[in-house]
Amino acid sequence: TAAANDSAPAASPAAPDAGEDGQWTMPARDHASTRYSRLTEITTANVKDLQLAWTFSTGVLRGHEAAPLVVGSTMYVVTPYPNHLYAIDLAQPGGALKWRYDPKPARAAQGVACCDVVNRGAAYADGKIFFNTLDVQTVAVDAATGKEVWKVQLGDINRGESITMAPLVVKGKVLVGNSGGEFGVRGWLTALDASTGAIAWRAYGTGPDSDVRIGADFQPFYAADREKDLGVKTWSGDQWKVGGATAWGWISYDPRLDLIYYGTSNPGVWNPAQRPGDNKWASSIFARDPDTGMARWAYQWTPHDEHDFDGINENLLLDLPIGGRTRAVLVRPERNGFVYVLDRATGEVLSADPFGPVTWARGIDLKTGRPILNPEKATGNRLARDVCPASPGMKDWQPSAWSPRTRLLYLPHNNLCMDYEGVETGYIAGTPYVGAQVRMYAGPGGHRGVFAAWDPVARRKVWEIKEKFPAWSGTVVTAGDVVFYGTMDRWFKAVDARTGALLWQFRTGSGIIGQPITYRGPDGKQYVAVLAGVGGWAGAAALGLQPEVDPHIALGFADAMKDLPQHTPQGGMLYVFALPDRGGTR
Amino acid sequence: TAAANDSAPAASPAAPDAGEDGQWTMPARDHASTRYSRLTEITTANVKDLQLAWTFSTGVLRGHEAAPLVVGSTMYVVTPYPNHLYAIDLAQPGGALKWRYDPKPARAAQGVACCDVVNRGAAYADGKIFFNTLDVQTVAVDAATGKEVWKVQLGDINRGESITMAPLVVKGKVLVGNSGGEFGVRGWLTALDASTGAIAWRAYGTGPDSDVRIGADFQPFYAADREKDLGVKTWSGDQWKVGGATAWGWISYDPRLDLIYYGTSNPGVWNPAQRPGDNKWASSIFARDPDTGMARWAYQWTPHDEHDFDGINENLLLDLPIGGRTRAVLVRPERNGFVYVLDRATGEVLSADPFGPVTWARGIDLKTGRPILNPEKATGNRLARDVCPASPGMKDWQPSAWSPRTRLLYLPHNNLCMDYEGVETGYIAGTPYVGAQVRMYAGPGGHRGVFAAWDPVARRKVWEIKEKFPAWSGTVVTAGDVVFYGTMDRWFKAVDARTGALLWQFRTGSGIIGQPITYRGPDGKQYVAVLAGVGGWAGAAALGLQPEVDPHIALGFADAMKDLPQHTPQGGMLYVFALPDRGGTR
Ligand SMILES: O=C(O)c1cc(C(=O)O)c2c(n1)C(=O)C(=O)c1cc(C(=O)O)[nH]c1-2
Ligand SMILES: O=C(O)c1cc(C(=O)O)c2c(n1)C(=O)C(=O)c1cc(C(=O)O)[nH]c1-2
Structure with a gap:
């Protein structure tokens, strides 16, 4: 499709050039989600x-x-609930506080956060900082003054909705x-007018095609996906109304194809026996027109997901040499354990390779796009043991980075397996809707985390670093060939992008x-910044939950992290780091 | 009295030699409370x-x-409520957590902390770490294992008691x-057997001589202090039973004289009209025998305290050349605005000089030991304006340091004045018992804090650094002639001990x-450590209290700190600092 240039040092020719101005205006740094900085x-x-x-x-x-x-x-920093937004003046010594904006989110929102009261960051555009609050609001704040420009309520915590995504x-x-997705909500992606906050469109993750914004332009690659109203028909009865398929993860944008890409969460309820069918469009990816929200294609990573494999991870838009020609692809290190390379114009799966021990499927059938299931690991009303990866997946939301210099993907990820048993449960609005008993533990090798470099063309791991705990941070890679990431046991690390040293x-x-970032300060120096503060789903054990009392607490994760x-x-x-000055007062 | 050597480089000849082993086993570093380190x-x-x-x-x-x-x-760190004790292994890279001990203090204790739920630190002796919890318990923990050795309940939060002192x-x-002191408790100092926690003695701050542990050995310097039962007679009726005189501050010990020294808080209630008399032994200092608790002498800094001038600050035991001979003195930078130098054997006031703007008194009469009052600043049932210093004093609990090299005292302190009006109030057990409306503001110059070097022999300020906010941290001075202190606006500073640069x-x-400290790590290097975390009385405005709603909130302090x-x-x-290694992984 699009013209490509796979040897250019740019992050991705598909991305609007984020330039070398040393800024960092969105969590993924660029619309292609590379998290690559050209600073040297x-x-x-x-x-x-x-x-x-x-x-x-x-x-x-x-x-x-x-x-x-x-x-x-x-610098702008948004905190977990209560979702304060800090503006810090980098031109002042030691980072002086300019202002703090407090959206005053409803306290009760804390009760409907499945996995800690986290927030994955803000985005800047046109003089405004945009971010979401746990109580389902989106806010626009004047980047200069900290004054609220608009604030809109997009959902209802009493139905179990919340927002954590950037x-x-x-x-x-x-x-x-x-x-x-753990509260039986019905997922959606919503587009707001950046100047007014008015809702431009909303696309649901389940339901009739009209709600999912599937119309005449919809051309999924796999034939089975082309039927009408699959968002209803692949569910029994009205289950799609409480069917999850939320959009709590990452979005990318390709300006050439003019398509946005994002994934959907697990289907509700966790117990698969209560929702026969493929459960579309849960655990899927959508390509949509950003102006209208209409779907161009969709693909379901994990049909009838039996293991809580939310499909919301980051999508890196790269131009890679595949099968002798350069293709505009989307690389997806998927929670279900496979690194997928898709043609991002069509949704065709070009390759899908496990990046760690996978037992639930034997592979992905490239003809149908469907996983080849291991029936022993089915969990509907039965106990399946040694399912790998565990529910948090081979990789959860923690985003990877791509260097156009090394042509490697840097993958913070997990090494966890589990025993999973679906159990009958009922829906009560605003309360957890799970129906599964899960125990997690370290995967083969006994370490629970991995930081790895992956070659998406050669389809293999190039190096890896084992970590005691899941590598649950983001990562950034620079033109200095340094990769930064953090660990749950308090190390912020710099490793050699080529060797992993x-x-x-x-x-x-x-x-x-x-998620670490790097930027050029007003003084011309390169800085590296990262927020510490343990938590998230993986950090449940550090938040005072007691797996000794109930091994299934935090959906089974706290027990696997007892020693955290x-x-x-x-x-x-x-924390903000830099190379030393020549000494003296800073 | 004792043999003296004023030119020796030791911290104080009166102190047991804390040695040059680079440890830091009590908050003041040594029993003489010098906070001086010989590390170079x-x-x-x-x-x-x-x-x-x-x-x-x-x-x-x-x-x-x-x-x-x-x-x-x-390294051992005790936190504010919930008073966790952390042990950190300094031999591991980056300070690995060895264990955490949780005393599980009663939640309700938070309600009776006058000035934030602070804790000023632990003390080490004989293989045990000792510290106090907000809910009036003292704990001994095995320093190696983190196991509780004993824990004793010493008072009752339902009567308004708490403990914050080290x-x-x-x-x-x-x-x-x-x-x-703000809850009408009756103050005491208690001695516990270090091996069992059994109470050896308790000395009250008010009441009959038997309770105050005043007996035949009591020889205060000033004749008026020698009468019987002043702890009852200097109060009207039973007011001494709710008369404050708590011991929430610092204790020093002189092994040669075998005396401990510590001060008592303000008399309860704040409204002086409700407690005619000197209100002994509030706002006083006691010298006691550590074995028996019996008082050797006492001296009241501020008789009939009308301004909340708790007398609990640190006492530095130094041997100084005074009037042509070396005397064993106690230097007290007092909350009421004067630096006192006392003969520590007798309690005689040798000098008392204001270290900032003082309006409530015109000086201290050395014949009687009594302040010469300015009647315009009396506050009993009347409004007094422009009282300097304000209630937190020229210096609150934040402890100073002494260098035997520079022979200067390093004084973090305040520059605040106030309007104070005593108002009638009644006593209800376990609730605030104040009876005063206070407004505070910056003193002359408009800055609210000062870090100063004071020469106690020449009786003058040698240099000073103005700070925007009260200098509310501790300080440490080293044999490298560097003084460290921190500010409420987030700067940790090193200044030249001789010049203040x-x-x-x-x-x-x-x-x-x-309170910053410095130590020698297992690797032989010198480190400097300090806890950041704003709060305390001065930090009330940063803890979410809203002076906009009530200017008297936090006893008037939050309003003076609105911009904090x-x-x-x-x-x-x-934070742990060191000079750079030669590079590489730390
Ligand atoms: O289905 C959902 O709506 C939903 C939401 C979230 C969230 O908002 O944080 C998580 C998950 N699912 C989830 O499956 C998951 O593994 C997860 C991890 C985390 C985290 O922040 O560490 N959040 C979430
Ligand atoms: O009278 C008392 O018992 C008492 C206790 C405390 C305390 O325990 O923190 C303070 C005070 N008074 C006090 O007067 C005062 O200025 C003060 C400041 C602080 C602080 O931690 O910042 N505590 C206290």
């Missing part, structure tokens, strides 16, 4: 000298998943998706599940 | 290169006033005092009210 001051040679320039406490203890933003000489701004629209590490106050509190306290803190 | 690696020349070695989050947001301890290769261990006894500063995540939240968020974090 920090290198594999000098990163060993990196030191902490300054710190900033967020005043919040829960899990900190956000990426800070840097726009001009200001919005993406595309062509004057703010794209926002809800959470609540550990070059430097710093011990933060709390475990890291935030011995390695990290809670505490939200921004 | 960090100097005025190289401190500009100081960098952050590692950090550790405490998981608590409220005000962090404690000094960390270092014993062998372990215990001192002297001759096998753990000395502990209660808080609650700023040599280095680092921006912490939250404001600093903790614009300069610091909350967040408890330990």
Whole structure:
């Protein structure tokens, strides 16, 4: 389809050129979701000298998943609930607080967050900072003054809805998706007018084609996906109305094809016996027209998901040489255990390879696009043992990065397996709607996390670093060939992008599940910033939940992380690093 | 009295030699309360290169006033309520958590903390860590294993009692005092057997001589103090039973004289019209025998205190050349605005000089030991304007340091004045018992804090640094002639001990009210550690109290600190600094 240039050093020719201005205006850095920075001051040679320039406490203890933003000489940080937005003046020594905006979210929202009261960050466009609050609101704040420009209520916590995702701004629209796959909500992605907050369109994850915004332009690659109203027909009765398929993860945008890409969560309820059928469009990906929201294609990673394999992970839009020609692809390290490479114009699966131990499926049938199931791992009203990966997947929301220099994907991920038993449950609005008993444990090798470099063309792992705990942070890779990521046991690490060799590490106050970024400060220097503050689903054990009392607590995750509190306290803190000055007062 | 050597480089000949082993086993470092370290690696020349070695989050947001301890290769940190005790292994890279001890204090204790749920630190002796919990318990924990050795309940939160002070261990006894001067409690100092926790003695701050532990050995310097039962007679009726005189501050010990020294809080109630008389022994200092608790002498800094001038500040035991000979003195930078130098054997006031603007008194009459009052600033049932210092005093609990090299006292302190009006109130057990409306504001110059060097022999300020906010942290001075302190607007500073020149500063995540320490790590390097985490009385405005709604909230302090939240968020974090390694992974 589109013209391509696979050897250019640019992040991705498909992405609008985010430039070399050293800013960081959206969590994924660019619309192609590469999290690649062209800054070169920090290198594999000098990163060993990196030191902490300054710190900033967020005043919040829960899990900190956000990426800070840097726009001009200001940094913006959004906290977990209560979702404060801080503006920090980078031109002042030590990062002076400019203002704080407090959206005052409803307290009760904390009760409908499945996986800690997290927030994955804000997005900047046209002089405004956009972000979502746990109580299902989207806010636009004047980036200069901190004054609220608009605020809209998009859903209802009393139905179990919440929002944790970072919005993406595309062509004057703010794209926002809800959470609540564990509460029987009906998922959606909504586009808001960036200047007014008015709802431009809403596309549901389940239901009739009209609600899902499937129309004449819909051309999924696989024939079986072309039937009418699959969002109703692949469910029994009205189950689709409480069928999940929320959009709590990442969105990418290809300006050439003019398509946005994002995935949907697990189908509700977790117990698969209560929802026979493919359960479309849960655990799927959509390509949509950003202006109208109409679907161009869709593809279901995990039909009739039996293991809570939400399909919401990041989609990296890359141009790669595949089968002798350069193709405009979408690379998806999928929660279900496979790295998928899709033709992003058509939704065709070009390859799908396990990036860790997978037992639930024997592979992906490229003819039908469907997984080849291992019936022993089916969980509907029965106990399946040794299902790999576990529910948080081989990789959860923690986003990967791509370097056009090394042509490798940097993958923070998990090594967890589980025993899973679907059990009968009933729906009560606003309360957990799960129906499964899950026990998780470390996968083969006994380590629970992996940080790996993956070659999506050669379809193989190039190197990997084993981590005690799931590698639950984001990552950033630079033109200095340094990759940064954090661990839940409080290490912020710099590794060599080509070899995985550990070059430097710093011990933060709390475990890291935030998304590191790098930027050029007003003084011209390159900085690296990351939020520490353990939590998220993986951090449940550090938030005071007691797996000793109930091994199934936190949907089985806390028990697998019993030892986490011995390695990290809670505490939200921004760390900003740089190479040393020539000394003196900073 | 005692032999003296005023030119020796030791901290104080009166102090048991804390040695040069680089440990830090009690908040004041030594029994003489010098907070002086003989470590010399960090100097005025190289401190500009100081960098952050590692950090550790405490998981608590409220005000962090404690000094960390270092014993062998372990660091101990006690947090504000819920009073967790962390042991951190300094021999591991980045400070690995060894264990955490949780005393599970009663939640309701938070309601009787006058000035934030703070804790000023632990003390080490004989293989045990001793500390107090907000709910009036003292705990002994095995320093190696983190197992509780004993725990004793010493008072009752339902009567308004709490504990925030750091215990001192002297001759096998753990000395502990209660808080609650704002709740009409009756103050005491209690000695516990360090091995069993059994109460050895308790000395009250008010009441008959038998309760105050005044007996035949009592020889106060001033004749008027020698009458019987002044703890009853200087009050009207039974007011002494709710008369405050708690012991929430600092204790020193002189092994040569075998005396402990500590002060008592304001008399209850704040409204002086409700308690005619001197109100002994509130706002006083006691010298006692540590074995028996019997008083040797006492002296009342502020008889009939009309301004909340708790007399609990630190007492530095120094041997100074006074009037041509070396005298064993006690230097007290007093809340009421004067630096006192007392003969510590007799309680004679040798000098008393204002260290900032004082309007409530015209000086101290050395013949009687009594302040010469300014009647315009009397507050009993009347409004007094422009009282300086304000209730938090020229200096509150934030402890000073002494360098035997520079022979200067390093004084973090306040520059606040107030309007104060006593108003009639009644006593209800367990609730605030104040009876005063106070408005505070910056003193002359408009800055609210000062960090100063004071010469107690020449009786003058040598240099000072103005701070926007009260200098509410502790301080430490080293043999490298570097003084460290922190500010409420997030700067950790190193200044030249001789000139006050700023040599280095680092921006912490939250404001600093903790006590910095310095130690030698297992690797032989000198480290500097401090807890950040704004709060305390001065930090009330940063804890969400709203002076816009009530200017008298937090006893008038929040209104004077309205702008604090614009300069610091909350967040408890330990920072550990060192000079750079030669590079590489830390
Ligand atoms: O289905 C949903 O709506 C939903 C929402 C969220 C969320 O909003 O954080 C998570 C999940 N599912 C989920 O499956 C999951 O693994 C998960 C991990 C986390 C996290 O922040 O660590 N959130 C979520
Ligand atoms: O009278 C008392 O018992 C009492 C207790 C405390 C305390 O325990 O923190 C303070 C005070 N008074 C007090 O007067 C005061 O200025 C003060 C400041 C602080 C602080 O931690 O910042 N505590 C206290």
